[in-house]
Amino acid sequence: MKKIAVLTSGGDSPGMNAAIRAVVRKGIYSGLEVYGVYQGYAGLMNGKIKRLDLGSVGDIIHRGGTILYSARSEEFKKDESQYLAIEQLRKHEIEGLVVIGGDGSYRGAAKLTEKGFPCIGLPGTIDNDIAGTDYTIGFDTALNTVISSIDKIRDTATSHDRTFIIEVMGRHAGDIALFSGLASGAESILIPERNHEINEIVQKLQKGIERGKKHSIIVLAEGVCSAHDLAKSLEKDYQIETRISVLGHIQRGGSPSGFDRVLASRLGARAVEVLLEGRGGRAIGMQKQKIVDNDIMEILSQKDPLPEGVYTLSQQLSI
Numbered sequence: 516m517k518k519i520a521v522l523t524s525g526g527d528s529p530g531m532n533a534a535i536r537a538v539v540r541k542g543i544y545s546g547l548e549v550y551g552v553y554q555g556y557a558g559l560m561n562g563k564i565k566r567l568d569l570g571s572v573g574d575i576i577h578r579g580g581t582i583l584y585s586a587r588s589e590e591f592k593k594d595e596s597q598y599l600a601i602e603q604l605r606k607h608e609i610e611g612l613v614v615i616g617g618d619g620s621y622r623g624a625a626k627l628t629e630k631g632f633p634c635i636g637l638p639g640t641i642d643n644d645i646a647g648t649d650y651t652i653g654f655d656t657a658l659n660t661v662i663s664s665i666d667k668i669r670d671t672a673t674s675h676d677r678t679f680i681i682e683v684m685g686r687h688a689g690d691i692a693l694f695s696g697l698a699s700g701a702e703s704i705l706i707p708e709r710n711h712e713i714n715e716i717v718q719k720l721q722k723g724i725e726r727g728k729k730h731s732i733i734v735l736a737e738g739v740c741s742a743h744d745l746a747k748s749l750e751k752d753y754q755i756e757t758r759i760s761v762l763g764h765i766q767r768g769g770s771p772s773g774f775d776r777v778l779a780s781r782l783g784a785r786a787v788e789v790l791l792e793g794r795g796g797r798a799i800g801m802q803k804q805k806i807v808d809n810d811i812m813e814i815l816s817q818k819d820p821l822p823e824g825v826y827t828l829s830q831q832l833s834i
């Protein structure tokens with residue numbers, strides 16, 4: 516193998532640049548030519564491919580976003596689009612592709628591998644919802660962004676004796692809500708993996724009030740419902756006035772944490788090694804501090820489990 520390429524796809528996450536840098540530098544260190552594909556799979560179909568050198572990835576390890584840009588592409592789900600993508604790669608004599616993204620991006624990588632083009636998946640998403648890795652690139656940074664926002668909101672919640680609902684990202688995965696809720700001492704944490712009764716939330720708020728607590732933080736994952744809807748229902752049915760804060764895309768930006776930079780560098784470098792070993796269709800991850808690779812199809816068929824112990828603990832500490 517002489518030439519490989521790298522792309523970022525789906526929602527961006529802090530640390531993607533560090534992963535790109537690792538793929539490029541480890542590739543060049545190993546004697547390969549490395550190419551960047553711009554704008555994810557959409558760009559790949561359109562042949563937006565450029566050679567990257569050591570300097571192309573200089574001064575990016577600390578930057579959020581992705582220098583290769585990202586996109587979500589419906590078009591790429593079609594077989595003919597996947598063949599077109601392979602044609603574009605072969606035009607440049609590229610023989611392997613590293614895809615950095617979430618599960619949608621992994622699906623694309625699996626499809627290309629199935630069609631004869633070896634791809635490796637790197638878990639780049641703030642959601643931390645990819646099986647086969649304890650952490651995804653960007654989760655730690657997003658978590659810290661959320662925690663520092665909640666800390667600030669707590670200041671004003673305390674001053675005004677208010678209940679706040681803070682909506683965080685996570686359509687299907689509650690990791691951001693769970694970890695940030697635990698780390699910021701939230702009174703209630705609502706995640707899509709659990710059924711939550713509004714009565715329970717209200718009882719908890721009332722119990723707090725009874726023991727003299729006048730402010731509360733509810734961390735709500737967007738996949739449960741919207742903060743607006745929850746606020747309306749608390750007000751209408753229980754006469755509980757709240758304030759809401761929807762953190763939104765602020766969670767996806769910012770300089771990656773040290774943890775994310777190291778994780779991205781380790782996973783990116785390993786992706787190159789696995790391609791050089793002649794293996795495609797693998798998903799790289801970190802499990803129990805070790806860098807591992809698994810069959811990408813198997814990873815896609817598994818649901819990343821919610822850390823039960825962390826959920827139980829969050830319940831025990833927020834009584």
Ligand code: F6P
Binds near residue numbers: 526641642737
């Ligand atoms: O997959 C990452 C993620 O940030 C989710 O948590 C969120 O629901 C979604 O992307 C938002 O996507 P978009 O930026 O396309 O609106």
